[in-house]
Amino acid sequence: MLKSWMVIAGVGLAIALLSNIIRPKDAKWFRRLERPQWLTFEKLIPVIWTTVFVCGGWSAYIVWEQTQSWRWMVAYIVLEVVTVSFTPVLLWSHSLLAASWIGGTGFVVGLVLAIAVLQVSVWAAALLIPYLLWSPIGTFTTWEMKKLNS
Template sequence: MWWDSLIIFVVTFGLFTLSAILWPTDRQWYASLNKPSWTPPAKWFGIVWTVLYALIAAAVTIVYDRTDSFQDVSAHWLIALAVNYAFNQAFNYVEFKAKNLFAGFVDTLLVAVTACWLLIETAAYSRLAAWLLVPYLLWASFATLLAWMIFLLNRDEAEAY
């Protein structure tokens, strides 16, 4: 039924936004960091992640619909989703609560790697769902480079934490 799909979408979207609620961005601390000149404005991050979480939720919903309520989904797909979710959720904690820029970089790298893995696993169920994950992979890859540069530019201050 269509409401099952709606519930899957809403639950997935809600779960992916959870870390922003539990460990919100420390805007003052983030603003104080040295950043490369090509860093997007801080307000873009919330917008981009909201759109990406909606795309992830849509992809998960499509897989749900194509696999008879996840009954025919592979363990590989479930593990890829769970591992990606865990790394995705860890970022706000390590970056904004623990203020560990190196761990933030490593976590972002793992988000990008597992986003690629999730995209590959998703393609077995739906090309459309896989394509919906491409912006996530691209943004996670960009975020990895940005996190590395922020770590390098703030290495001395980061060691003080």
């Protein structure tokens, strides 16, 4: 029998993998973009996002174990879908502005979810803090890249 954490991790992984359909021409376009001089941590971004997603999944697990509510799980899925849509929107549209809007939207959705989850579990809300800290940094970085790449 599947444990709830396995299902949550599997759904999260499936959503993330589906959003990573990258065409070679788009990857080439992205590599050629100018970056801000202060962007010295780019190689850490995959590790940072992995941490953020693991914390989000753990938060969802805590909420599921306490509520058994599909509505909460839909809210977590909405957050993940908005978050991972950043990559295909950026790469398929070649629009740093559109990606910045997706990033900002993700932050708002994450903040609303964290505040709502606080009534269920302080720990579940706390596990969303890495997302709430990192999402604005990623959004700001994209916004700054937009200025450099008109």
